[in-house]
Amino acid sequence: EIVLTQSPGTLSLSPGERATLSCRASQSIDSNYLGWYQQKRGQAPRLLIFGASTRATGIPDRFSGSGSGTDFTLTINRLEPEDFVVYYCLHYRDSPFAYTFGQGTKVEI
Amino acid sequence: QVQLQQSGPGLVKPSQTLSLTCAISGDSVSSDSVAWNWVRQSPSRGLEWLGRTYYRSRWYTDYAVFVKSRITIYADTSKNQFSLQLQSVSPEDTAVYYCTRDRPSFPWFLAYWGQGSLVTVSS
Numbered sequence: 001e002i003v004l005t006q007s008p009g010t011l012s013l014s015p016g017e018r019a020t021l022s023c024r025a026s027q028s029i030d031s032n033y034l035g036w037y038q039q040k041r042g043q044a045p046r047l048l049i050f051g052a053s054t055r056a057t058g059i060p061d062r063f064s065g066s067g068s069g070t071d072f073t074l075t076i077n078r079l080e081p082e083d084f085v086v087y088y089c090l091h092y093r094d095s096p097f098a099y100t101f102g103q104g105t106k107v108e109i
Numbered sequence: 110q111v112q113l114q115q116s117g118p119g120l121v122k123p124s125q126t127l128s129l130t131c132a133i134s135g136d137s138v139s140s141d142s143v144a145w146n147w148v149r150q151s152p153s154r155g156l157e158w159l160g161r162t163y164y165r166s167r168w169y170t171d172y173a174v175f176v177k178s179r180i181t182i183y184a185d186t187s188k189n190q191f192s193l194q195l196q197s198v199s200p201e202d203t204a205v206y207y208c209t210r211d212r213p214s215f216p217w218f219l220a221y222w223g224q225g226s227l228v229t230v231s232s
Contacts, residue, residue: 044222
C-alpha cells in the first residue's frame with residue numbers, strides 16, 4: 001500500500017507570499033492518480049488539482065501542481081487570506097481500488 | 110449542479126450499526142459514469158476512504174481493507190440515494206462521515222461532497 005507523506009506539517013507565511021507544499025509517495029506512482037484538496041474549517045474538502053497538475057473547475061490560477069514519480073508539489077502563488085487553511089494530497093489505485101490521503105499541511109499566517 | 114445531502118443519527122452505541130444515507134440531486138445514483146463513495150475524518154486517523162458503489166450494467170462495490178469485514182454500501186434507486194452501514198462500531202469509529210461522488214471521467218477524484226455528519230460512538 002502506498003503511503004503519502006506531506007511536509008511540512010505547518011507552513012507559516014504572510015499574505016502575498018508563495019506557499020510550496022510537498023507530498024511524497026512511498027513508491028513511484030502514475031501522476032494521473034495524484035490530486036490535491038483544500039479544506040476550510042468546518043467544511044468538506046474541495047478538489048483543487050487532479051492528475052498532479054490539472055486545476056479543477058473554478059480553481060484560481062494561483063494554485064498549481066507539479067511533480068512525478070514519488071515527489072509532488074502544490075504551489076500557491078500570492079497567498080490570499082482565504083488560502084490559510086489545510087491541504088491534503090490524495091492518491092488512488094485501480095486494482096484493487098482504493099483512495100489514500102496524506103496527513104495534511106496547514107498553511108497559517 | 111450535483112448536491113449530496115446526508116442524514117442519519119449522530120450518536121451510536123458501541124457494538125451497534127452506524128447507518129447514514131446520502132440523498133442525491135442533480136444526478137442519478139444509477140449513472141454509469143461515476144461512483145458514489147463514503148469518506149470519514151477524525152483527528153486521530155485523518156481522512157480515510159471507506160468504500161464506494163457504482164453501476165455498470167450491474168452494481169459493484171469496493172471497500173477499504175481495514176473495514177471490509179463490517180461495511181456495506183448500497184444504492185436505493187427508487188429514492189436516488191446511497192447508504193453506508195458500518196457494523197460492530199467502537200469509539201475509534203467516531204468521526205465526521207462524508208458521502209462523495211467522483212469526477213465523471215478519468216482520472217477519478219472525489220469531486221462532490223456532502224455536508225458531513227458527525228457520528229459519535231458512545232454508550
